[in-house]
Amino acid sequence: MTELLYVEKDLLASLANYIEVEQTKLDQIKRWAQNQANILAFSIEDPESFLGHPLNAFSLLKRLNVDWGNLDRFLRTNLTSDFFDILGVGMEKFPDEVDQLGVAEALLRLQDTYELDTNTLSKGNLPGTSKLLTGLNVDDCYYLSMVAYKKDDFYHAILWLSQALRQLEQGETPTTVDAVTILDYLSYSLYMQRDLEGAIHYTKQLLRIDPVNQRALDNLFFFDFHLEKQKTGQETPEPLETGRGGYDAVYEQLCRGESVELTARRQSRLFCRYHDNHGHPNLLIGPVKEEDLWDQPRIVRYYDMVTDDDIKMIKELAKPNLLRSQVQDKDQNYAIPARISQNAWLGDMEYTVVDKLAKRLTDITGLDTSTAEKMQVVNYGVGGQYEPHIDFVEDDVEEPYAEFGTGNRIATWLLYISDVPAGGATVFPKVGAISSPIKGSAVFWYNLHPSGKGDFRTQHAACPVLVGSKWVANTWLHERGQEFRRRCGLQSTD
Structure with a gap:
């Protein structure tokens, strides 16, 4: 962009x-x-x-x-x-209708996740914003309503048709739509939401503008007929849709910063400290700042992991190779709406800056990075997200990541290489932990129990970016090479 x-x-x-x-x-x-x-x-x-x-x-x-x-x-x-x-x-470089549709769907996603009303979103009154050129006009609001309408998402269609009508009544002059069209779609969407009284109200409003509109006259008769049947008990209204059905409510709550309240005892286990990994020679003089974000599973953050110059270099190396992020299912890779981002892969054998960061990771965690995957650099744009997922392969797979031959993903190192003005947090819905993106910091956790079994409490998600552009660099460490660095527990369930 x-x-x-x-x-x-x-x-x-x-x-x-x-x-x-x-x-x-x-x-x-x-x-x-x-x-x-x-x-x-x-x-x-x-x-x-x-x-x-x-x-x-x-x-x-x-x-x-x-x-x-x-x-x-x-x-x-x-x-x-x-x-x-x-x-x-x-x-030849212009965005197409698919791109435009993607941005529109991103706005609807942001509206839901962060509970933004249409008037706030239309005016662009978002946290961390300063360079807004203009808000959404009537035509923009109508476009968003049609994106929802064509997907039978009448809940959002009503919200944006109502906003378009409100701005029209405030004196805006549209270029591609008129009041009759807005009222027609609004009344029908209300009917599909089983709000017959609302459908009748806006149909009558349409007829005041165009008294001979045959479609509106027919609809008014139809809506009145069904409302009368409801009043006499011959029809039972269905419950209204109030948002994206089936969407993870806990995930959205965490994205809004509504974390789980820890008990005083658990809170007392969380500390900030200087970490030298038990006297590692490379950390004795310059220990790193370590903060406990969560106790079970243990999630920690390390500060000042990378310089601005290194961040600039990583981005410049990644940008030419960025492609739409995909997920893997068996032997197939494909893009899904649940993961909206671009990524590129940088190997430590190819780039000095990546090699330097890999060695620092080893110093801090004590884990062997020779069997780690290449660094994955990810960019999340408008509404970019990755819905709740796990980083490891589940226990029923005989040989996880057979293509690497290095076992399962034992741990995740998530390096933030940008700040994000609003949104974009990393959240853990199973336990309630939240990690806000802080440029230069890295968050680390183990995906597997010491026994090698997957720890499903580490399910996590990248919240939609509300304002700005989010850059991260992931490193996934694998089991091979860690046998004497992270030993198994005495119990098979550990």
């Missing part, structure tokens, strides 16, 4: 040049048109007398047969600007 801004900058510069060239042409055309208008004004007063002169007749036929044809060719061929060539190249 950043590249698109520069594409638009080049287009506007070319357009300015085109306007200047076209203005010269228009001035020339304007002089010709004025001359023709003067002739017409004189001739039209007494056409018969005027055309009685053979030179006038000749002049008329010549103008229509030659001069207007010359004008047509002049307009079509006298293009001295390369604007259209530049526009054609630029349009």
